[in-house]
Amino acid sequence: MTAVDLSHFVTVNDEKTGHLDLAVEGIDCAACIGDIEGGLARVPGVLAARVNYTLRRVAVDWREGMLEPAALISALARLGYQARPFSLQAAESASTAELKHLLRALAIAGFAAMNIMLLSVSIWAGNVTDITPETRDFFHWLSALIALPAAAFAGQPFFASAFKALRTRRTNMDVPISIGVTLALGVSLYETATHAEHAYFDSAVMLLFFLLAGRTLDYAMRRKTRTAAGNLAAFKAESAEKLLPDGTGITVPAAALVRGDTILVRPGDRIAADGVVLTGTSGVDESLVTGETLPREVAPGAVVYAGTLNRGGALTLSVSAVSGGTLVDEVQTLLDKASEARSRRVILADRAARLYAPVVHLTAALSATGWLIAGAGLHQAVIIATTVLIITCPCALALAVPAVQVVAAGALFRRGIFLNAGDAIERLAQVDTVVFDKTGTLTLPEPRVANAASFPAKLVEDAARLALSSRHPLAVALTGELRGERRPFEGVTEEPGRGIRATVDGDECRLGSPEWCGVAAPADPSEAGSVIAFRHGEHTAVFLIRQALRPDAVAVVRRLQERGLDCRIVSGDRPEAVAPIAEALGIAVWTGGVRPAGKIAALEALAAEGRRVAMVGDGLNDAPALAAAHVSLSPIGAVDLAQAEADLVFLGDRLAPVCEAIDIARRARRLMTGNLLFSVFYNLCAVPLAILGVVTPLIAALAMSGSSLVVTLNALRARPPKLAHERPSPVPLKAMPA
Amino acid sequence: MNVLVFLVPLALSLGLAALFGFLWSLRSGQYEDMEGASLRVLDDSDIEPDRRDGKLR
Numbered sequence: 047m048t049a050v051d052l053s054h055f056v057t058v059n060d061e062k063t064g065h066l067d068l069a070v071e072g073i074d075c076a077a078c079i080g081d082i083e084g085g086l087a088r089v090p091g092v093l094a095a096r097v098n099y100t101l102r103r104v105a106v107d108w109r110e111g112m113l114e115p116a117a118l119i120s121a122l123a124r125l126g127y128q129a130r131p132f133s134l135q136a137a138e139s140a141s142t143a144e145l146k147h148l149l150r151a152l153a154i155a156g157f158a159a160m161n162i163m164l165l166s167v168s169i170w171a172g173n174v175t176d177i178t179p180e181t182r183d184f185f186h187w188l189s190a191l192i193a194l195p196a197a198a199f200a201g202q203p204f205f206a207s208a209f210k211a212l213r214t215r216r217t218n219m220d221v222p223i224s225i226g227v228t229l230a231l232g233v234s235l236y237e238t239a240t241h242a243e244h245a246y247f248d249s250a251v252m253l254l255f256f257l258l259a260g261r262t263l264d265y266a267m268r269r270k271t272r273t274a275a276g277n278l279a280a281f282k283a284e285s286a287e288k289l290l291p292d293g294t295g296i297t298v299p300a301a302a303l304v305r306g307d308t309i310l311v312r313p314g315d316r317i318a319a320d321g322v323v324l325t326g327t328s329g330v331d332e333s334l335v336t337g338e339t340l341p342r343e344v345a346p347g348a349v350v351y352a353g354t355l356n357r358g359g360a361l362t363l364s365v366s367a368v369s370g371g372t373l374v375d376e377v378q379t380l381l382d383k384a385s386e387a388r389s390r391r392v393i394l395a396d397r398a399a400r401l402y403a404p405v406v407h408l409t410a411a412l413s414a415t416g417w418l419i420a421g422a423g424l425h426q427a428v429i430i431a432t433t434v435l436i437i438t439c440p441c442a443l444a445l446a447v448p449a450v451q452v453v454a455a456g457a458l459f460r461r462g463i464f465l466n467a468g469d470a471i472e473r474l475a476q477v478d479t480v481v482f483d484k485t486g487t488l489t490l491p492e493p494r495v496a497n498a499a500s501f502p503a504k505l506v507e508d509a510a511r512l513a514l515s516s517r518h519p520l521a522v523a524l525t526g527e528l529r530g531e532r533r534p535f536e537g538v539t540e541e542p543g544r545g546i547r548a549t550v551d552g553d554e555c556r557l558g559s560p561e562w563c564g565v566a567a568p569a570d571p572s573e574a575g576s577v578i579a580f581r582h583g584e585h586t587a588v589f590l591i592r593q594a595l596r597p598d599a600v601a602v603v604r605r606l607q608e609r610g611l612d613c614r615i616v617s618g619d620r621p622e623a624v625a626p627i628a629e630a631l632g633i634a635v636w637t638g639g640v641r642p643a644g645k646i647a648a649l650e651a652l653a654a655e656g657r658r659v660a661m662v663g664d665g666l667n668d669a670p671a672l673a674a675a676h677v678s679l680s681p682i683g684a685v686d687l688a689q690a691e692a693d694l695v696f697l698g699d700r701l702a703p704v705c706e707a708i709d710i711a712r713r714a715r716r717l718m719t720g721n722l723l724f725s726v727f728y729n730l731c732a733v734p735l736a737i738l739g740v741v742t743p744l745i746a747a748l749a750m751s752g753s754s755l756v757v758t759l760n761a762l763r764a765r766p767p768k769l770a771h772e773r774p775s776p777v778p779l780k781a782m783p784a
Numbered sequence: 785m786n787v788l789v790f791l792v793p794l795a796l797s798l799g800l801a802a803l804f805g806f807l808w809s810l811r812s813g814q815y816e817d818m819e820g821a822s823l824r825v826l827d828d829s830d831i832e833p834d835r836r837d838g839k840l841r
Contacts, residue, residue: 098816153803
């Protein structure tokens with residue numbers, strides 16, 4: 047066992063206290079909080095440990111120099127919790143800061159709206175009874191005193207976004223919002239100064255409050271997704287064994303490796319960084335990267351990629367940014383092109399805003415000129431234009447889409463599906479074709495034993511228990527068959543390159559190559575690399591280790607086809623490996639041996655036919671295709687690059703999330719369209735009233751809050767009915783294979 | 785209407801107190817772990833064992 051260096055994750059304050067954030071698996075009860083905090087406090091040198099139950103994280107502070115950070119992780123392991131060090135990602139800390147800012151703005155807008163409404167109701171009641179003009183003026187000035195600073199602070203998110211859009215000569219929803227609010231405040235101030243009967247301070251501030259509420263919900267949902275994704279990243283993060291110049295090894299996180307470092311990759315380890323082989327020869331399994339399931343032979347001078355699996359002997363690598371005509375380069379170039387095309391896509395809300403803003407501004411201007419022509423004074427014309435802007439201010443419209451998105455994203459989250467892009471829901475709803483990658487998507491990322499059922503259960507169990515003592519990938523796959531407790535046999539010895547043995551129940555057990563166990567190798571030579579043999583006394587077994595289909599793949603593909611979706615396979619693996627999978631799933635159209643550029647070409651051909659394609663894939667070779675597709679999904683076993691490009695990421699061994707996500711998205715899109723239609727209907731009713739000049743502040747307040755409420759309640763219907771097997775609040779990390 | 789001179793500032797200052805209370809709680813991180821807060825209240829390890837069942841001696 048080598049030493050573990052966690053200094054990459056530790057922050058030191060004033061050279062006195064060290065701080066480390068850990069993502070912890072297994073926090074699921076009230077007692078866990080006390081267990082962990084108490085257990086860590088007993089570690090000498092620890093100053094404070096604080097569990098964040100919501101985020102499943104622990105923050106630890108200690109007196110610098112008093113302890114090795116790795117001791118904290120082993121202390122948690124002794125308590126029964128798995129922990130991984132964790133460094134905050136830029137996207138996550140940015141969304142946390144943004145959410146705090148929005149909450150502050152929301153609180154101030156809420157305070158202002160409540161207090162101004164208190165004054166406004168008094169004025170409305172007084173106007174029909176016996177309020178004196180002096181009292182009314184006093185209340186109006188008070189309202190102005192509250193509204194102006196509140197709007198200046200709480201309106202910032204809208205003003206900033208509107209300004210940014212206008213500078214690039216575009217318009218978005220925030221432009222009419224900003225103009226409406228500013229104009230309403232200005233006119234109200236003028237009305238107050240001239241002792242008029244009506245002022246619209248309450249409408250302007252209430253508008254901001256409703257809009258901020260929608261936006262805050264949206265951000266809270268996104269932050270929840272980001273933190274869960276951050277924890278998963280911490281658990282997935284690879285570590286590497288770095289060789290120091292004196293030849294000793296030290297375990298460092300892959301993120302801390304720099305160009306020129308030398309790392310040792312043992313048999314069965316995943317390669318943590320791109321690099322060039324210095325010594326050793328081996329077979330490298332690149333199935334997660336290229337989809338190809340046969341290992342590639344490498345020798346000194348060969349280039350290997352991060353994320354691939356070392357199946358043969360030990361290798362030493364020189365870490366380098368691999369460049370020049372490699373797969374990674376090809377992928378990166380294609381990715382840049384595909385992302386560029388994606389940014390030109392227009393989402394529903396923006397499309398509505400593009401139509402909406404000019405129409406609203408034109409209506410306001412026309413009604414002002416109309417009244418001027420009809421002989422009204424400038425003052426009255428401006429007031430009417432303002433009421434038109436207030437009444438049409440896209441309260442309902444701006445809530446219509448995000449409210450549904452938040453509810454739908456919540457429903458997806460509970461099913462272990464994470465949303466990377468907010469507009470992915472509407473794109474997913476339009477899909478009519480689903481293109482699957484094979485390796486790691488239709489099949490499980492880890493190989494499984496294909497023929498366990500043909501041997502006695504006791505023999506399989508013993509073989510799996512013996513396999514616990516080996517790190518060879520085939521043995522690791524065999525441990526998946528273990529049903530009893532995960533306790534290795536005692537006295538296991540290893541014969542390098544051949545297998546392991548131990549004495550069980552008086553007889554010798556051997557696990558390894560068929561020759562070593564004295565059994566016949568399989569007749570088919572292509573299966574030679576994926577066979578592990580076991581002998582216990584006279585009993586023998588030859589296990590076939592293969593890529594296994596996800597347990598529900600057949601059912602999910604059938605369900606998708608029943609929904610009228612055209613399912614296809616485009617794989618980077620050999621055609622002869624794809625054919626049996628396609629046949630088992632009942633997919634008629636499939637291609638194999640496709641390069642990344644070929645995948646994009648296949649998607650473009652489908653798009654040219656007028657299809658909207660959802661790409662489901664996980665490998666590095668899928669990343670450009672994921673970015674180029676109309677919408678993309680990726681299972682969590684995926685290589686980091688693929689995840690970053692996918693719109694939705696799902697957890698666990700099942701493929702069902704693909705189907706569930708499409709169902710939820712279709713339902714959500716129906717509700718979004720319904721909400722937008724309602725907003726249009728509301729405006730059609732309210733605008734004529736405003737143009738006629740009969741909208742008092744009271745009517746404006748009722749209309750605005752009423753329409754926002756209807757839209758929000760309608761959005762709640764995006765929650766699909768609860769499924770029988772659905773737990774109330776599953777912990778996302780639990781679903782991840784250890 | 786002289787009563788307004790007292791009541792309006794009183795109402796506003798109550799509202800402001802609540803607003804500052806919220807902003808303070810936000811800044812001091814009380815909204816960081818909403819689920820944890822609901823469970824920490826059940827932790828009774830800080831109470832002496834013989835008083836845990838709620839009986840007073």
